[in-house]
Amino acid sequence: MDIKEIINSLNLIYYEFDNKKNILIKDVNYTNKYTRLEFFKITYYLTKKNISFNVLKDKSINFSKSNSGIKSYVLSFLQNINNSKKNIFLLNDKKVKWAENIPLFKIIYKEKKVRLDDYDALIFTSKNAINAIESMNKDWKTIPSYVISEQTAKLVKELNGNLEYISKTKHGDEFAYEICDKLKGKKVLYLRGKEIVSDLINILQNNDVVCDDDVIYENKFNKEVKKKKIPKNSKIIFTSPSTIKYFFKVFSWDESYTAISIGKTTAKYFPKNIKPIIAKNTSFKSCVDTALSLS
Known part of the structure; x- marks a missing residue:
């Protein structure tokens, strides 16, 4: 099992593997209890598997043999x-x-009330939608969130939302097919921008998922x-x-x-x-x- 396979098996959010540099890079935009837990998860697993690594100052993890100080500085x-x-x-x-x-462009949030009482799950394909609903109805945090990427997942975690699932494919239509079985028989709400380019809603509805949508922000030139x-x-x-x-x-x-x-x-x-x-x-x-x- 190579390093990349191991990293993938850990389902990380705050760390991204750079195959060229052989470094697991921490997202410096986030420092919270979740990043610390992920760091301990990684280092514990690597130690258990007897995999050599070095922890850098920013908590990124280097798998390459360390260069001498002067050589490393010059290369950098x-x-x-x-x-x-x-x-x-x-x-x-x-x-x-x-x-x-x-x-x-500018992101403009809609001035409206969004009711969430009847929904079993929320779908997010944009961080903008999360920020928008946060300003409208904080009850979204109690409902399981299905998100399209790690970037969106980070914001759900940062705001103490209920993160249920992160897409493996990271792309709209493929994301919809991924979550069909998980949401079958449930009533879900897709919180989105004014313009969408995927067929996510139709795909879910054609696979026995009751999917409503609500436009809560707009992208303007x-x-x-x-x-x-x-x-x-x-x-x-x-x-x-x-x-x-x-x-x-x-x-x-x-x-x-x-x-x-x-x-x-x-x-x-x-x-x-x-x-x-x-x-x-x-x-x-x-x-x-x-x-x-x-x-």
């Missing part, structure tokens, strides 16, 4: 210089190291966004179909650019002349890591 310094020259653009306002933000020069050979990260639409409201495409798509669904919405590279995982960090891995 050179890598940082190389990363800083990549010209990576993330088309939202979320800060990720090595990426420059172009905030093309940011008219205040400032147009900036995007250099040739830049890597541009698109995190939803709307970012593709909004990008072309402001910018023109240069054939030297590389498009990074956060997932398979978003990738379907690019113009025919643009062939995006799909990130390994549906997280902004994974998108940036994908961009950094390109020459």
Whole structure:
């Protein structure tokens, strides 16, 4: 059993394995009781299996043989210089190291009451939906949540929600098929944005799941966004179909650019002349890591 198989078997949320660097990287945006429990879970299991590892300052876990201090510093310094020259653009306002933000949209929460009394489960395919329902009805935390990614799961845990299931595939339609059997005979509520691109609702309803949906937030073009020069050979990260639409409201495409798509669904919405590279995982960090891995 190799390291990657072991990591997958642990069903981690706050740690992501970097196969190239042979490091299990902790999400530095979260430091709570759940991250500590996950850290102890990992280190206990690795110790039990007699697998050698080193714990880094940020609680990431390194499986490679440690370099000497000076050599490690030099390698890290050179890598940082190389990363800083990549010209990576993330088309939202979320800060990720090595990426420059172009905030093309704003998230607007609906002003409404959402009743949750009759539902056995909630479905989330976006962190925005979780933040929105948190502002409307905190009772959502008592209902089992089925989520599409680790990023969404982290927020459920952070807000002390009831996390029931995380998708293995991370993509809309496939996620729906994953949870059909788990939700069969139950009444569920899909809390979502105004625009959706998957067929999740129909898939569930066609498989004996009573699925209602409620629009609780909206993604709107940011008219205040400032147009900036995007250099040739830049890597541009698109995190939803709307970012593709909004990008072309402001910018023109240069054939030297590389498009990074956060997932398979978003990738379907690019113009025919643009062939995006799909990130390994549906997280902004994974998108940036994908961009950094390109020459």
